[in-house]
Amino acid sequence: MPTAREALLRSALAALAERPWSAIRMVDVASGAGVSRQTLYNEFGGKDGLARALMRRETDRYLRGVERLLGERAAAADRLVAVAEWTVGEARARPLLRALLTGCWGEWFPAPPAVRETTAASGVPAQRRADAGPPGTADLVALVRDRSAAALRQDQRDPGQRDPGQRDPGQRDPAQRDPSRGGSSRSDPGRRDQARHDQGRRDPDQRDHGQRAYDRDELLYRCELAVRLALAHLIAPGAESVGPLVRTAVTAPLRVPPRAPLSAPSPRAGAR
Numbered sequence: 001m002p003t004a005r006e007a008l009l010r011s012a013l014a015a016l017a018e019r020p021w022s023a024i025r026m027v028d029v030a031s032g033a034g035v036s037r038q039t040l041y042n043e044f045g046g047k048d049g050l051a052r053a054l055m056r057r058e059t060d061r062y063l064r065g066v067e068r069l070l071g072e073r074a075a076a077a078d079r080l081v082a083v084a085e086w087t088v089g090e091a092r093a094r095p096l097l098r099a100l101l102t103g104c105w106g107e108w109f110p111a112p113p114a115v116r117e118t119t120a121a122s123g124v125p126a127q128r129r130a131d132a133g134p135p136g137t138a139d140l141v142a143l144v145r146d147r148s149a150a151a152l153r154q155d156q157r158d159p160g161q162r163d164p165g166q167r168d169p170g171q172r173d174p175a176q177r178d179p180s181r182g183g184s185s186r187s188d189p190g191r192r193d194q195a196r197h198d199q200g201r202r203d204p205d206q207r208d209h210g211q212r213a214y215d216r217d218e219l220l221y222r223c224e225l226a227v228r229l230a231l232a233h234l235i236a237p238g239a240e241s242v243g244p245l246v247r248t249a250v251t252a253p254l255r256v257p258p259r260a261p262l263s264a265p266s267p268r269a270g271a272r
Helices: 004-016 026-033 037-044 047-070 076-093 095-102 125-131 137-157 189-201 204-235 242-251
Strands: none
Touching (some): 004 026, 004 037, 004 047, 026 037, 026 047, 037 047, 047 095, 047 125, 076 095, 076 137, 076 204, 137 204, 204 242
């Protein structure tokens, strides 16, 4: 049996699927959950508190789904593609999640106001967490990026989890030169030999530290790029699914040094 709080959240989501938030009455939400209106106010404090709780519920549900996909036994690129495709599908089916991911709020469900500093904290722990507000669009992208990178780094520590025939995001071809150092070692044998000579003269600890930092940044870059491509496809769908685009983005050699986080903001409907 769901708790009264969960029943109220389900009732509110069901009502939101049929009419805009401004037309939803608290008495109807309570009736749909089979509880009194006073129980609703005890749990959420009011309509704005209920809206914040809905946003927190959708955020938590989405992040659990991301973690489930990242935990599957599959190649790293396959999991990033799965997260991107699932994100697009879920956001299209769940308008509230779409608004959270893109920051595109509207009359159907406007972004609820933050809790006033003078308002007393709720006595319900779950509501205090909801009243703190869900992560913003950029923060939500960063959460997915960091979870993705953490899951893939774990694979690098445990090679038995990976597909040995596929190079993971952040793992460069040994023949590929670090783009941040300019030039192409493959196209110029003399430059390649000089690069090896110079590398041998460097402090090994410094060289290893620099390589680890580069690999970390590349992994974060590719993980964030996968999420942002999914959001861009959600705002302005292309002719094909997002999967092939993400797969290319997370496996193709980088032409420039990675930057993580990306400097571009998340796509919004008005910028498409």
